[in-house]
Every structure is written in structure tokens, then in C-alpha cells.
Amino acid sequence: MSGRRAICSVLALAAVVAAGLASANELGDPDKGAEVFKKCTSCHQIGGGAKNRVGPQLNGIFGRPAGSLDGANYSKSMLRAGDDGLIWTEETLDAYIENPKALISKTRMSFRGISDIKERSHLLAYLRVFSDDPANIPEAEPTATATDHDLDPAILALKGDPEYGEYLASECLTCHQISGNSDGIPAITGWPTEDFVVAMHAYKRKLRPHPVMQMMAGRLSDEEIAAIAAYFKDLE
The missing domain is CATH 1.10.760.10 (Cytochrome c-like domain)
Structure with missing residues (x-):
């Protein structure tokens, strides 16, 4: 079963890389994203000297498995999502920021989400600046139009x-x-x-x-x- 899981992981990565090549320049304005990030600073830090607070520090968030940062205080649901293969990409971060509890039920993050797709796009562009070599990160395709991620x-x-x-x-x-x-x-x-x-x-x-x-x-x-x-x- 471990071999089967490894094959699936390779296939998933290949699909993500292919999607990322087509969407590498579709994120918003990181300067505007810095303003949007002010909504997040009560729980998160980013940049030089960033530390875990109520939520994890967000340096290198792109490509990070959910619930994987040492020293951060995660909910059981977030840890389970990471064990289950959830990786933070443009697509999954966009869905989570839009409505955290729609993607990870019982997450510790009490933030209600950001419904405006342009604000989310700017925020993702800002977060991406603090990931390694952001121009070459193989993210999944970002959300291009507003999508309702809530379950009926x-x-x-x-x-x-x-x-x-x-x-x-x-x-x-x-x-x-x-x-x-x-x-x-x-x-x-x-x-x-x-x-x-x-x-x-x-x-x-x-x-x-x-x-x-x-x-x-x-x-x-x-x-x-x-x-x-x-x-x-x-x-x-």
C-alpha cells in the first residue's frame, strides 16, 4: 500500500505542476495584499522573525502540508487533513480563506473568511512573496471566479x-x-x-x-x- 500511495503522490504532483505553469502570473497585487493581511495579524505573523501565535507563522506556506509546522497549535481536524494529503496551494488556500470551516470542519481558525475574490487574490500574492522562489512554485490553478465552497x-x-x-x-x-x-x-x-x-x-x-x-x-x-x-x- 505504501508503493501505491507513493505513485498517487507522484501523479498528484505532476497534475499540480502542469496546472501551475498555466497560472503562474494570475495572482493579484502583493502590495494590496499586505493591506488585506492586516485582517490576519491578530493570529498570524509573516516575514523576518515571524513566530507562531494563535495560528502558525505563514512563511513558506505554499507547498506546505496542512498541520505540519513544528510548534504550531493545530486542531485535530487540521492535523487529519494534513495526514490525508492536503497541501496548501493557490486553490486550497483560496478555498480556506473564503470560508475556513467549509474546507476544514472544526478548525481552530475563527475567522469568518473573505468573500471578495479580488481581496483573496491580492492576499495570496502577498503570502506567495514569503515562499521560496515564488516565481517557480508549482501551485494548483488559482480560483478564477467566485465559487461557493459551502456544503448544502x-x-x-x-x-x-x-x-x-x-x-x-x-x-x-x-x-x-x-x-x-x-x-x-x-x-x-x-x-x-x-x-x-x-x-x-x-x-x-x-x-x-x-x-x-x-x-x-x-x-x-x-x-x-x-x-x-x-x-x-x-x-x-
């Missing part, structure tokens, strides 16, 4: 059938261990239902980068995702 409350309200979920989960268990142990692949046993549903829909919208999970989530209906979530939630 009706989707989160769906009550999944655990027995049906057990039937559907057989494909999940070809990689994930029913015992809850992890061996190069994150455990999903005992996940809160909302976290599971949000994660699967993030794969479905291709905000989370794993190509195999994107394919599998894309084949599932809302009801099927709810059923699988209900099954894994109750496993011990």
Missing part, C-alpha cells in the same frame, strides 16, 4: 444507514484498516460524521489532492457518502 446544510443533515455503509465500505478497506491503525495511510475509523462528509465532498470538488480519493468520491452520491460516514463513525 441538507447534505450535512443526511442520516446515513450504517448497514448500507458497511456494504459500500469494502472498497475503502482495501487501503484503510478497519482496526483504526495506520500504516502510511490515515485511519478513518471513528471519524466524526461531519468531518468525514466534509472531507469526501472536498475530494469530490478536487480541493483535496489525492487522485484516487477524488475518483472514488466522485462516484458516490450524497446518500452513499452519508452511509459510509455513519458506518466508520461507529467502529471502534
